[in-house]
Amino acid sequence: MTEILNPAGGVGEITHRRILHTALPIVLSNATVPILGAVDTGVVGQLGEAAPIGAVGIGAVVLAGLYWIFGFLRMGTTGLTARAKGEGRHGEVAAMLTRAVMIGVVAGLFLIIGQVWFFRAAFWLSPASPEVEVLAGKYLQIRIWSAPAAIAIFGLTGWLIAQERTKAVLVIQLWMNGVNILLDLWFVLGLDWGVEGVAVATVIAEVSGCALALWMCRDVFENPAWKEKTRVFDPAALREMASVNGDILVRSLLLQAIFMSFLFLGADFGDDTLAANQVLLQFLYITAYALDGFAFAVETLAGQAFGGRDRAGLRRAAYLASVWAVLGSLLIALIYWVAGGWIVDVMTTSDTLRALARDYLPWVVLSPLFGVAPFMLDGVFIGATQTKDMRNMMLVSTLIYFAALAILVPLLGNHGLWLALMISFVARGATLALRYPALEARAAG
Numbered sequence: 001m002t003e004i005l006n007p008a009g010g011v012g013e014i015t016h017r018r019i020l021h022t023a024l025p026i027v028l029s030n031a032t033v034p035i036l037g038a039v040d041t042g043v044v045g046q047l048g049e050a051a052p053i054g055a056v057g058i059g060a061v062v063l064a065g066l067y068w069i070f071g072f073l074r075m076g077t078t079g080l081t082a083r084a085k086g087e088g089r090h091g092e093v094a095a096m097l098t099r100a101v102m103i104g105v106v107a108g109l110f111l112i113i114g115q116v117w118f119f120r121a122a123f124w125l126s127p128a129s130p131e132v133e134v135l136a137g138k139y140l141q142i143r144i145w146s147a148p149a150a151i152a153i154f155g156l157t158g159w160l161i162a163q164e165r166t167k168a169v170l171v172i173q174l175w176m177n178g179v180n181i182l183l184d185l186w187f188v189l190g191l192d193w194g195v196e197g198v199a200v201a202t203v204i205a206e207v208s209g210c211a212l213a214l215w216m217c218r219d220v221f222e223n224p225a226w227k228e229k230t231r232v233f234d235p236a237a238l239r240e241m242a243s244v245n246g247d248i249l250v251r252s253l254l255l256q257a258i259f260m261s262f263l264f265l266g267a268d269f270g271d272d273t274l275a276a277n278q279v280l281l282q283f284l285y286i287t288a289y290a291l292d293g294f295a296f297a298v299e300t301l302a303g304q305a306f307g308g309r310d311r312a313g314l315r316r317a318a319y320l321a322s323v324w325a326v327l328g329s330l331l332i333a334l335i336y337w338v339a340g341g342w343i344v345d346v347m348t349t350s351d352t353l354r355a356l357a358r359d360y361l362p363w364v365v366l367s368p369l370f371g372v373a374p375f376m377l378d379g380v381f382i383g384a385t386q387t388k389d390m391r392n393m394m395l396v397s398t399l400i401y402f403a404a405l406a407i408l409v410p411l412l413g414n415h416g417l418w419l420a421l422m423i424s425f426v427a428r429g430a431t432l433a434l435r436y437p438a439l440e441a442r443a444a445g
Contacts, residue, residue: 014301014316019324023297025166027328029173030289030296038282039181042347043188044195053348054132054271056198057278059139061263062122065256070107070151072248073100075299077158079385080244082300085162086307091225093162095232097217099241100155108148115144132271135195142199149210156213159220161296162303168216176209247387251394258401258424262417265405269414276356277414279347283340283364287332291372294325295379302383311444314384318436322376329368336365363418370422373429381432386439393431400427 044056077100084092111118119140123133157169180201187197225231266277298321305313336343344357381390401424408416 012304014305014313014320016320016324019294019297019301019317019320022164022166022300023294023321023324025170025293026161026296027290027293029166029170030293032173032177038286038347039184041279041282043184044198053275053278053353054136054267056136056139056195057275057281058122058132058263058267059136059143059195059199061260062119062136062140063143065122065260066111066118067147067150067154068252068256069249070104071154071252072245073103073107073151074154074158075248075382076241076245076385076387077155078162078296078299079303079382079387080241081159081162082303082383083307083385086304086310091223091228091231092237094220094223094225095228095234095237097155097159097220098226098232099238100159101152101214104152104155105148108146108151111147111151112144115141132274139195139199142196143202146203146206150206153206153210153213156210156217159217160213162300164300165216166296172209172213172216175212176205179208180205244385244387247391248382250391251387254394254398258398258421261402261405262421265409265417266414272352272356273414275348275350276353276360277417279344279353279357280360280364282347283336283343284367287329287368287371288375290328290332291325291368291375292379294321294328295375295382297321298376298379299383302380303385304383306384306443309443311440314380314440314443318376318380321379322372325372325376329372332368333365336361336368340364360414360418363415363422366422367425370425370429374425374432377429377432377436380436381439384439384443386435386442389435389439390432393435394428396431397424397427400424 041053041056044053077096081093081096084090084096119137123137153172157172160166160168183201183204184198187193187201191197193200220226231237263274263277263281267274298317301317301321302314305311305317340361341358344354344361348354348357378390381387401420404420404423405417408420410416412419
């Protein structure tokens, strides 16, 4: 479908103020997501046993792995919508929201239908103890019912980010996490529902969060393009969406293979080490989501600049966002260095787990410094929808990670596992940096 470009398209002036205006609500929003994971872990940690912590950890990671297979929906929606906005194609901006919600709902139903096979495969890969597997199975059988809402939220938030409406994303996340935390405390500590209580709380939070996100996007329904079948199902637009999302899907699968193998290999060292790694992974999630806030900002601005053929704007967006991301990573590392031990003590009452977590805490302190480059470059490539490069470099980085595992784990045990993870961060940043000059050249037309 042909669309007349609106002269209001383009990226506009990129300033520190604009970067922060877009990034800070996302930083706050994303930081609350792993905080919720920490609360989940902390609540079941008050039971004083390793098995419930491991069960919630494995259950959450399995679902995160399944959901983030569809993480392309958030990233692809942001990139394609931002680029369409930069080109001035506002009808396509509206149609993108409809496509994103439809894909999210269908994907969630697919997971519900296939849950038995997905969970069986996950437990086949995991060498956790029978007690942990039983508790994790109960958790998963409840959580899966909110899959359509959880995945649709990816597309809804991606669309809002592309509009630079990040305050709306913050409101949605605060609502979901607030509801989830309150229900966690009530169901687990008040009603003594245990692991099942954590799962029910999350289902309620995700369904209500999806409804709120749709309400936040209500202004798009004033544009009739959102419901025009010929536009929503335009073959050229669908092919492009499939290509971009397919590349991001492969990238997401490879990234999840890294994190899931990390958790499952940690289980080989016993339930206590598995639980300690799970406690420390909450720190990494906080780091990732905080740095992703700046990456989301550069996705939006890089996408608009690429759509407007503004090479200078693309470079400026990448530079300014990265400056703030580096400062943020240094601050996070400092916080972990000073207060990491205290945070571990809050998250679990087990002396054994506290001691084990402290042994591996230095890796957590280093993680923001190793992670800042890949997070920011991912944002640039997603925003510019240059996803083939991102897919290919992720494949190279994954091969490097598994080679590091094969060498380091037999030599260093769980420390080798953490070192291999850090190496994967460095590999992702270095390989994407090699492809950045070609991306700029394409932006210039």
